[in-house]
Amino acid sequence: MRVIEAEDYQELSNLAADYFINKIKENPEITLGLATGGTPKGTYKKMVEDHAKHGTSYRRVTTFNLDEYVGLGSDHPNSYHQFMETHLFKDIDLPSTQKHLPNGIALDINKECIEYEQAIERSGGIDVQLLGLGSNGHIGFNEPGTAFETRTHVVELAPSTRQANARFFNHADEVPQRAITMGISTIMQSKEIVLLVSGESKHHALKELLIRQSDEGFPASVLTKHPHVTIIADRSALSGIPVNG
Numbered sequence: 001m002r003v004i005e006a007e008d009y010q011e012l013s014n015l016a017a018d019y020f021i022n023k024i025k026e027n028p029e030i031t032l033g034l035a036t037g038g039t040p041k042g043t044y045k046k047m048v049e050d051h052a053k054h055g056t057s058y059r060r061v062t063t064f065n066l067d068e069y070v071g072l073g074s075d076h077p078n079s080y081h082q083f084m085e086t087h088l089f090k091d092i093d094l095p096s097t098q099k100h101l102p103n104g105i106a107l108d109i110n111k112e113c114i115e116y117e118q119a120i121e122r123s124g125g126i127d128v129q130l131l132g133l134g135s136n137g138h139i140g141f142n143e144p145g146t147a148f149e150t151r152t153h154v155v156e157l158a159p160s161t162r163q164a165n166a167r168f169f170n171h172a173d174e175v176p177q178r179a180i181t182m183g184i185s186t187i188m189q190s191k192e193i194v195l196l197v198s199g200e201s202k203h204h205a206l207k208e209l210l211i212r213q214s215d216e217g218f219p220a221s222v223l224t225k226h227p228h229v230t231i232i233a234d235r236s237a238l239s240g241i242p243v244n245g
């Protein structure tokens with residue numbers, strides 16, 4: 001795993017956005033795996049600015065998001081569909097048929113999981129997957145204890161995850177109990193992974209990731225087995241952890 005140190009959140013966002021923009025320029029038909037949460041917001045903002053200023057085009061790009069809450073339709077303000085519309089999709093030229101998120105209100109939720117996997121496969125697989133890091137080590141919504149072999153599946157969210165995400169809802173008890181998430185094996189099949197880690201609150205999780213043996217009690221530790229992972233972390237997340245360059 002290569003670690004890139006950013007001065008602060010702003011620089012982390014710039015570096016991550018440039019990384020993705022270059023990938024899109026190299027391969028305009030790239031399939032990207034995208035993430036929601038506080039961390040990638042700045043990256044998306046820079047990508048939107050670049051699109052407006054330099055015209056980087058997403059017309060031939062395909063995207064797959066990591067996850068969606070069960071029970072929230074695509075027009076629900078707290079759905080990840082809406083998050084992506086607000087922070088990225090509405091301001092770039094990505095055709096709607098080429099953006100994919102799991103359907104949180106599918107009648108048959110298990111069938112939805114299988115079809116999501118099939119759609120990823122049909123697109124030729126994910127070229128670059130963007131990830132955030134949960135303070136408990138989750139990636140996507142794969143909570144501690146999730147088997148490394150999992151494909152897209154339904155999960156019960158950990159209390160700490162629901163608490164962390166309550167800031168996006170009016171009341172903590174509105175945070176859904178379940179979500180559909182790409183599995184760990186789905187994530188590991190991406191050709192390349194970019195993990196963003198920002199802020200002191202992620203320091204412990206980042207340290208665990210960098211020192212720990214791979215085990216299912218800490219989902220992100222699976223990344224040590226992937227051949228092409230870039231971690232972009234800011235100084236407050238790293239705070240004292242030596243960087244390998």
Ligand code: PGA
Nearest residue numbers: 037038039040132133134
């Ligand atoms: P955050 O979430 O970007 O909102 O910190 C990351 C995650 O939980 O995966």
